[in-house]
Amino acid sequence: MLDWDHIFATRSSRMRASEIRELLKLLERPDIISFAGGIPDPALFPDVAFSQAYAEIFSGPQVNAALQYSVSEGYKPLREWLVGEMAKFGIPCGADNIFITSGSQQALDYLGKLFLSPKDTALVTWPTYLGALQAFNAYEPNYDQLTPGGNRTPDAYRETAAKNGGAVKFAYLSADFSNPTGETVDLQGRQKLLELADELDIAVIEDAAYQHLRYDGEAVPPIMALDIARSGGIENTRTIYSGSFSKTLAPGLRVGYVVANSSIIRKLVLMKQAADLHSSTINQIAITTVAERFFEEQVAKIRAAYSARRNAMLAALARYMPVGTSWTKPEGGMFVWVTLPANLDGAELLARSIETEKVAFVPGQAFFADRSGANTLRLSFSCANEAMIEEGIQRLGRLIRNAEAKAA
Structure with missing residues (x-):
């Protein structure tokens, strides 16, 4: 054998x-x-809403487009709907700042591929989302413990990364109702994280899979919203926001999205072209229809x-x-x-x-x-x-x- x-x-x-x-x-x-x-x-x-949406696609003029290859950026009406949704969270952006992925797990894989060379360091919380570790592991990084709101100095992170043979590239966290702990990072912790990222000159990957699932308590602005407010616009931000329809509409359709400055989006589009060309067109159209009517x-x-x-x-x-x-x-x-x-x-x-x-x-x-x-x-x-x-x-x-x- x-x-x-x-x-x-x-x-x-x-x-x-x-x-x-x-x-x-x-x-x-x-x-x-x-x-x-x-x-x-x-x-x-x-399920009834999706049944109606797919029936309309197959009985209407969109059917050929729905079954055809499409653009790597994602279905434009879906990206435009997301522009309005992001504005509700204090994230003004345009359709060109949004990229559709095959679930948010694909976004994590692409971001690991984009930033991590072997021996580089990713800052993650202890504990963190298991799927993120699996996505990043393929790119052979080291990990260091991220404590939002903590007092560890940028130099300490930098020195540890250098000893391990690489550089710190990004901080990854789920700031709202995280998987696995359910905890939320407070406003001060988010602000201190951005300050740390500035000092290290690294990206911040904000996993917002559970953003819509708040049941009580005061909402805290997303890290990207804070970044936009202080930097003057999304094109000046270092935060990359990853979202998904899996927890709100349907996980089986595998539709996620990334919101970021246009230079990041362009790189992700190139990765998409090389990997799977584009996310399912018909599923993006169905998600758009259901989101517009029933979200x-x-x-x-x-x-x-x-x-x-x-x-x-x-x-x-x-x-x-x-x-x-x-x-x-x-x-x-x-x-x-x-x-x-x-x-x-x-x-x-x-x-x-x-x-x-x-x-x-x-x-x-x-x-x-x-x-x-x-x-x-x-x-x-x-x-x-x-x-x-x-x-x-x-x-x-x-x-x-x-x-x-x-x-x-």
């Missing part, structure tokens, strides 16, 4: 299976209560549903978690982050849970670039109803108490 390993590129050694994608297989088991997959509830998809109504519907589930999970955690266990209290998004007693391991707990309590979650270690955080785990409330949340968290509390007793 041919031994492929010796001809694979060195980057292939950094490719790992997504622990979350593997856990999604548990959703098919009816005996498992799953808090693992950070995915939207399919019962909330606007606000759809967002209101999912906010109401997810807010009730978040409330149910936080209440259940307060009732059933043993002393010594703590958790975040997110104002939006899909996740609660749990910190276990230091002597417990999330991965070991999951293996025991599947066998005994039949509850699935994601061990937190997967979200740390340095593979620390063994005593943490991520819970998603998006696909569980309130009765499942009550029962599942009660089982999880029992599991943790039993694990503590055995470890004592």
Whole structure:
């Protein structure tokens, strides 16, 4: 048999299976209560609206264009709709500042490719979105810990990167209801991050996948909005905003977008031309149709549903978690982050849970670039109803108490 390993590129050694994608297989088991997959509830998809949109495409004059090759920048009416949406968040821009991707995951891959040479440093939070680590890993970077609002000096970051053989290229974070912690960076933290980026002369990648999913609390301006306000316009910004329709309309259509200054957009368009030419034309047209007619109504519907589930999970955690266990209290998004007693391991707990309590979650270690955080785990409330949340968290509390007793 041919031994492929010796001809694979060195980057292939950094490719790992997504622990979350593997856990999604548990959703098919009816005996498992799953808090693992950070995915939207399919019962909330606007399926009727999409059915009508596709029917109109196939019965109207757009059908040939919908089935044809298209421009790499993305469907212009969709980009124009996004111009109006960005303005609501304090991000004035034009259609030429918007680039359509095949999901926001493709945007992260392109941005890693654009900025990272082997041994360069990406600043990421500890923990951070696992999909971002997977996207960036292919370009063989080092990682350093980003603490928005922290006091670490630019020189300290610069010196560490140089010792590792490269330079700091960007800071990546999800500032609102982050995956995995559900936490939000406050205004001061966002401003200090921009100051750090100025000192290091690096890009800021703002992952805004959950921007529309605020349930309570005061909204904080996006980092890009702050950047525009202080720099005088989007063409002067160092922030790159990555958004998606996956959490609001439908993830299966794989439509995401990047908002940035035009020089960044031009580079991304060249990457798109080389990779897959353009995102699905017909899906972009369908997304545009549904967004123009139903976006606000759809967002209101999912906010109401997810807010009730978040409330149910936080209440259940307060009732059933043993002393010594703590958790975040997110104002939006899909996740609660749990910190276990230091002597417990999330991965070991999951293996025991599947066998005994039949509850699935994601061990937190997967979200740390340095593979620390063994005593943490991520819970998603998006696909569980309130009765499942009550029962599942009660089982999880029992599991943790039993694990503590055995470890004592």
